[in-house]
Amino acid sequence: MKATFRGGVHPAHHSKQPTRGLAIRDFVSDTVQIVMNMNIGAPSKPCVKKGDHVKIGQIIGEPVGGLGLPVHASVSGEVVAVDAIPYITGDMVQSVTIKNDFQEEWEELHPLGNVETVDPALILPAIKNAGICGMGGASFPTHVKLTIAPGKKCEYVLANGAECETHITCDDRLMQEHATRVVDGLRAVMRALDVKNGIIGIEDNKPEAIAAMEKAAQGRDGVRVQVMKTKYPQGGEKQLIRVLTGREVPSGGLPIDCGCVVVNVGTCAAIADAIIDGKPVIDRVLTCTGAVRSPANLRVRIGTITADIIGECGGYSTDPGKIFFGGAMTGLCIPNDSLPVAKSTNGVVVFTREEAVSAEEDPCIRCGKCVDACPIGLNPYDMKISADIEKWDDCKKKHVMDCMLCGACAFICPARRWLTPSFKIAKQKITEIAKKEAAAK
Amino acid sequence: MSLILSSAPHVRTKDNTQRLMLNVIISLLPCLIAGVYYFGFACLIPVCVSVVSAVAAEWVWQKLGHKKIRIYDLSAVVTGLLLGLIVPPSAPWWMMVIGSAFAIIVVKQLFGGIGDNFLNPALAARAVLLASWPALMTSGYNVGKFDAVTTPTPLLGSASLMDLLLGNVTGAIGETCKIAILIGFVYLLATRTIRWEIPVITLASAALLGWLLGTDPLTTVLSGGLLFGAVYMATDYVTTPMNSLARYLYAVGIGVIVVLIRKYGSYPEGVTYAILLMNIAATLFDRIPVQRIYGHTNAKKEGK
Numbered sequence: 001m002k003a004t005f006r007g008g009v010h011p012a013h014h015s016k017q018p019t020r021g022l023a024i025r026d027f028v029s030d031t032v033q034i035v036m037n038m039n040i041g042a043p044s045k046p047c048v049k050k051g052d053h054v055k056i057g058q059i060i061g062e063p064v065g066g067l068g069l070p071v072h073a074s075v076s077g078e079v080v081a082v083d084a085i086p087y088i089t090g091d092m093v094q095s096v097t098i099k100n101d102f103q104e105e106w107e108e109l110h111p112l113g114n115v116e117t118v119d120p121a122l123i124l125p126a127i128k129n130a131g132i133c134g135m136g137g138a139s140f141p142t143h144v145k146l147t148i149a150p151g152k153k154c155e156y157v158l159a160n161g162a163e164c165e166t167h168i169t170c171d172d173r174l175m176q177e178h179a180t181r182v183v184d185g186l187r188a189v190m191r192a193l194d195v196k197n198g199i200i201g202i203e204d205n206k207p208e209a210i211a212a213m214e215k216a217a218q219g220r221d222g223v224r225v226q227v228m229k230t231k232y233p234q235g236g237e238k239q240l241i242r243v244l245t246g247r248e249v250p251s252g253g254l255p256i257d258c259g260c261v262v263v264n265v266g267t268c269a270a271i272a273d274a275i276i277d278g279k280p281v282i283d284r285v286l287t288c289t290g291a292v293r294s295p296a297n298l299r300v301r302i303g304t305i306t307a308d309i310i311g312e313c314g315g316y317s318t319d320p321g322k323i324f325f326g327g328a329m330t331g332l333c334i335p336n337d338s339l340p341v342a343k344s345t346n347g348v349v350v351f352t353r354e355e356a357v358s359a360e361e362d363p364c365i366r367c368g369k370c371v372d373a374c375p376i377g378l379n380p381y382d383m384k385i386s387a388d389i390e391k392w393d394d395c396k397k398k399h400v401m402d403c404m405l406c407g408a409c410a411f412i413c414p415a416r417r418w419l420t421p422s423f424k425i426a427k428q429k430i431t432e433i434a435k436k437e438a439a440a441k
Numbered sequence: 442m443s444l445i446l447s448s449a450p451h452v453r454t455k456d457n458t459q460r461l462m463l464n465v466i467i468s469l470l471p472c473l474i475a476g477v478y479y480f481g482f483a484c485l486i487p488v489c490v491s492v493v494s495a496v497a498a499e500w501v502w503q504k505l506g507h508k509k510i511r512i513y514d515l516s517a518v519v520t521g522l523l524l525g526l527i528v529p530p531s532a533p534w535w536m537m538v539i540g541s542a543f544a545i546i547v548v549k550q551l552f553g554g555i556g557d558n559f560l561n562p563a564l565a566a567r568a569v570l571l572a573s574w575p576a577l578m579t580s581g582y583n584v585g586k587f588d589a590v591t592t593p594t595p596l597l598g599s600a601s602l603m604d605l606l607l608g609n610v611t612g613a614i615g616e617t618c619k620i621a622i623l624i625g626f627v628y629l630l631a632t633r634t635i636r637w638e639i640p641v642i643t644l645a646s647a648a649l650l651g652w653l654l655g656t657d658p659l660t661t662v663l664s665g666g667l668l669f670g671a672v673y674m675a676t677d678y679v680t681t682p683m684n685s686l687a688r689y690l691y692a693v694g695i696g697v698i699v700v701l702i703r704k705y706g707s708y709p710e711g712v713t714y715a716i717l718l719m720n721i722a723a724t725l726f727d728r729i730p731v732q733r734i735y736g737h738t739n740a741k742k743e744g745k
Contacts, residue, residue: 011452251736322444328451336442356445362458363556367678376735399734407450414458421448
């Protein structure tokens with residue numbers, strides 16, 4: 001029997017992605033604009049100036065603070081600008097723009113060799129130096145996640161190959177085409193943390209990826225593939241842990257609190273690249289789809305401009321109404337197509353004008369579908385009542401802080417209620433209030 | 442380029458309120474056809490009057506109150522259709538106008554409109570009509586195929602199980618033909634409009650209690666308006682609990698009260714009152730913290 005979790009939904013766009021069967025294609029653009037806040041934590045500090053010549057893999061942004069990561073040049077060429085641009089969040093962010101000379105000149109790399117023989121103590125520093133953060137979208141610095149706090153013990157490393165989001169197929173293709181790299185990365189993490197169990201969780205709508213990963217996992221110490229039912233949000237950290245290990249992350253806790261570490265398969269591959277080749281994160285695979293003429297899975301350099309990616313996919317097939325990074329359930333809208341992609345951008349999805357229009361909110365008809373859909377077991381309709389009248393305390397009592405903003409309730413709501421956006425605001429407000437109270441004390 | 446910026450999720454299910462209501466309307470068509478077959482075309486009069494006056498009442502109310510006109514969500518059509526199907530085939534048209542208007546204005550709109558009523562509008566209207574014109578609400582069955590027959594009581598008569606199943610008994614327009622109701626039930630399940638639990642648990646608990654009190658379970662299930670009530674009334678979104686365990690308790694409550702009223706009450710049929718009583722209790726059931734939240738119980742115990 002295939003394992004699954006409580007609740008969840010089945011978005012129609014889930015299984016019939018046009019990019020499902022398309023091999024990953026390389027795309028290198030003329031110019032890249034690399035932003036300095038690609039990971040959670042303080043933005044990196046640019047360490048090159050206009051006119052400098054840079055090589056691929058050269059550090060152009062120095063890490064700042066405990067969660068900081070270095071940023072590397074993704075093409076060789078001349079730095080044409082170092083300036084602040086408004087990024088997705090609306091904040092001004094430092095960026096380095098490089099004109100590609102197409103010489104593909106690399107900075108000297110320092111490979112560590114085979115993941116099975118490398119000194120485990122060298123693995124985490126290598127991950128940090130390669131600038132790796134969660135590539136499934138979370139963008140949390142991977143070396144920090146893998147630094148286990150004293151008193152905690154990691155028993156499972158879970159490679160997240162669920163790819164439960166709509167539209168996105170890059171992890172599917174990556175697992176099919178670079179299966180060994182994914183397993184290598186998983187093994188590297190297992191060795192770094194001295195963990196015996198590594199599980200690769202994949203949804204059953206990706207049979208080729210499952211076959212490829214099973215083949216690659218053969219004979220690898222402690223690694224196995226677990227097929228999971230296709231259901232959104234199967235790739236949510238909490239759901240994945242529940243399904244693969246039967247454990248639950250305690251409310252307000254982290255996966256490590258139940259002995260687990262979850263790493264996206266794309267991150268696994270990046271870790272393998274960092275150790276075997278010494279290669280930092282200078283590119284990633286993403287899916288560009290929706291209202292573009294020829295949707296594709298592309299390996300693009302970090303900092304590639306969205307418009308260039310859409311151009312590579314044949315351009316817009318119609319007047320675009322909305323563009324977002326990521327899948328349709330949790331993706332972040334971008335204000336225009338001149339923004340560059342970051343390390344955690346797994347998809348560029350274009351919606352037509354018609355698709356982009358959000359339906360008006362109707363009155364709740366108490367159908368209870370949101371309650372059935374919530375993978376956490378919350379009462380979304382009830383939390384929404386409190387959120388609408390801005391009773392943040394009541395929201396908190398109704399456990400809105402356990403909400404992971406997966407969007408399942410809003411997706412299923414026949415009255416088109418803005419459930420998830422309300423909870424996002426409620427969570428922000430509650431966090432703000434808690435911070436203020438802490439500061440007052 | 443002007444792009445729309447909005448918060449996720451960017452896709453929604455196709456089933457909106459209007460679509461769900463349309464599903465209910467479609468699922469009621471077999472009942473209506475069976476009604477016409479057994480009681481003749483004249484039974485379309487109360488049904489049509491009921492639907493039209495329900496929609497009209499909603500429109501007038503919203504227009505006069507300067508509210509958004511919401512008749513296009515089809516919920517008023519559903520209310521009118523349900524009310525039309527649970528009255529005798531020769532119910533007078535003026536009674537249907539009063540019933541629909543009461544359902545829409547008093548039961549639904551006065552409490553805030555769609556989603557805020559705590560009683561099922563059609564059932565509450567039936568209860569009011571039953572109390573106001575008891576004679577008109579419990580006679581007038583002898584039309585159509587039953588023209589020559591004189592069976593005054595629609596319930597628990599001497600009809601065979603097969604007659605009950607096919608609807609070859611007198612009763613309310615849409616309630617008699619169980620086959621038609623079952624077809625509608627299957628359609629509602631197939632379109633995921635309702636879940637199976639409430640009807641099945643209602644019927645099962647009624648059958649079980651009836652059996653303990655000496656009634657054949659199939660007779661309990663197939664007689665009167667129980668099947669229609671379990672499928673179409675007890676599953677009304679607005680007036681049922683939201684959490685699954687609360688829904689099950691609610692369904693058991695309906696089944697139990699139906700049998701108790703049938704057995705010990707002075708009314709021959711108890712479905713209307715059983716469901717209305719449980720409607721009142723629905724929000725109370727939702728206060729029982731039955732749902733387990735991820736990561737909130739002893740996670741260690743579960744994991745090891």
